Amino acid sequence: xxxxxxxxxxxxxxxxxxxxxxxxxxxxxxxxxxxxxxxxxxxxxxxxxxxxxxxxxxxxxxxxxxxxxxxxxxxxxxxxxxxxxxxxxxxxxxxxxxxxxxxxxxxxxxxxxxxxxxxxxxxxxxxxxxxxxxxxxxxxxxxxxxxxxxxxxxxxxxxxxxxxxxxxxxxxxxxxxxxxxxxxxxxxxxxxxxxxxxxxxxxxxxxxxxxxxxxxxxxxxxxxxxxxxxxxxxxxxxxxxxxxxxxxxxxxxxxxxx
Numbered sequence: 001x002x003x004x005x006x007x008x009x010x011x012x013x014x015x016x017x018x019x020x021x022x023x024x025x026x027x028x029x030x031x032x033x034x035x036x037x038x039x040x041x042x043x044x045x046x047x048x049x050x051x052x053x054x055x056x057x058x059x060x061x062x063x064x065x066x067x068x069x070x071x072x073x074x075x076x077x078x079x080x081x082x083x084x085x086x087x088x089x090x091x092x093x094x095x096x097x098x099x100x101x102x103x104x105x106x107x108x109x110x111x112x113x114x115x116x117x118x119x120x121x122x123x124x125x126x127x128x129x130x131x132x133x134x135x136x137x138x139x140x141x142x143x144x145x146x147x148x149x150x151x152x153x154x155x156x157x158x159x160x161x162x163x164x165x166x167x168x169x170x171x172x173x174x175x176x177x178x179x180x181x182x183x184x185x186x187x188x189x190x191x192x193x194x195x196x197x198x199x200x201x202x203x204x205x206x207x208x209x210x211x212x213x214x215x216x217x218x219x220x221x222x223x224x225x226x227x228x229x230x231x232x233x234x235x236x237x238x239x240x241x242x243x244x245x246x247x248x249x250x251x252x253x254x255x256x257x258x
Contacts, residue, residue, distance in 0.1 A: 007031050009256055013070065014038075015168070016193075016241050034245035034255055037238050038168045039195040040074040040175075043225060044185060044211055045086065046202025047079045053223075054201040055089035058174075059136070061225035062152065063097060066108040066172045071197040071219075071226050074168060075175040077185040083178045087134055087154060090174075094136035094152050101137055102147045109148035110171055116148050119171035122164040123153050131158035182207060186214050194218070194240035199225045218242050 003010060003025030011034040012022045019035045026033050045054050062073050078086045098107055110116040127133050137151030150172045157177055158165045164175055179185040189195075198217035200208055208222060218238035219228045229236045229248075237246025247255050 001025075003031075004028050008258075009034070011245075011247070011256075012036070015170075019243065034247060035238065035243040036070065036236070036245075036247075037196065037241065037243040038070045038170065039193055039238070039242040040168055041071055041195045041197040041199070041217075042185075042189050043073045043076040043199040043201070044182065044189075045076060045078045045082070046182065046200065046204055046207050047082065048204040048207070049201040049223075050203075051082055051085050052089050055086055056093045057201075057224050059090055059093040059097060059152075062174055063094065063107075063172070064226060066110060066150070067152075067174075068108070068111060068170055069226060071229055072170070073174065073199060073225050074195075075165075075177060077177050077179050077189075080178040080180055083156075083176070087156070087176065090152075090154060091134065091136045095138065098137050098151075101149050101151050104149065107149045110150060111148075113148070115171060116150070119150070119169065119173055122162075122167070122169060122171075123155060123173055126155045126158040126162045126164045129159040129162045131162065131164075132156040182211070186211065189215060194238070194242050196238045196242035197221070197226070197228070216240075218246075 003022040006029040009032050010026050012019055013036045016037045019037045023033050058073055098104055101107055123133060134154040135151050136154055153173045155164055155175050194216050196218040198215055198220050200211050201223050202208060221227045233249040235246040235251035236248045237243055245255055
């Protein structure tokens with residue numbers, strides 16, 4: 001109802017599905033829209049990356065608001081030779097950040113019961129389809145039904161048709177996929193919708209440039225996650241299914257001016 005009003009301009013932040021409804025409502029009055037949506041923001045961990053550093057930054061970024069951020073890391077791609085080391089590092093960092101879960105006010109609850117059930121169902125579906133689910137953090141202290149606080153679950157190599165592999169997680173779970181060649185990982189990312197954010201970890205300048213040249217996303221952070229939207233003088237927005245238009249700084253002034 002709100003998006004069907006004859007405004008001069010609408011900006012919406014949320015899911016791709018609701019973004020479509022907002023755009024359809026705005027179209028009745030030819031109201032221009034700026035849509036900042038989401039998607040399965042990937043993290044590419046190159047073989048040249050410092051695994052401990054990458055795990056720490058990904059853990060901090062993923063745990064911010066318990067993964068309920070539009071630019072939250074969704075799927076992490078790690079070389080097969082480094083997969084187990086990365087999982088161990090992520091568990092170690094997360095346990096240090098959050099030694100307890102249910103009674104820890106530093107752990108953001110899942111926003112409501114419906115989304116708690118949704119995230120749990122994603123993880124259960126992946127497990128039933130053969131994925132390995134690894135808990136990062138103290139699961140014994142988690143009381144999800146009452147506190148809605150969940151330890152981070154790492155879903156390792158889920159089936160490509162599983163729900164968690166197809167839909168944005170937007171919660172305290174992380175998909176981890178192993179790759180043999182960076183080109184294979186990039187090809188799989190490009191086979192999906194354009195993400196709002198893409199992240200690369202590594203010290204190989206040539207590989208970093210190759211990733212930038214062969215992917216398309218709303219924005220990129222290198223050797224960190226979730227940081228580029230914090231740069232208020234740089235444009236922020238999506239592309240394709242992750243949105244249209246951008247704001248912040250000069251570009252934001254132009255976006256909302258005629």
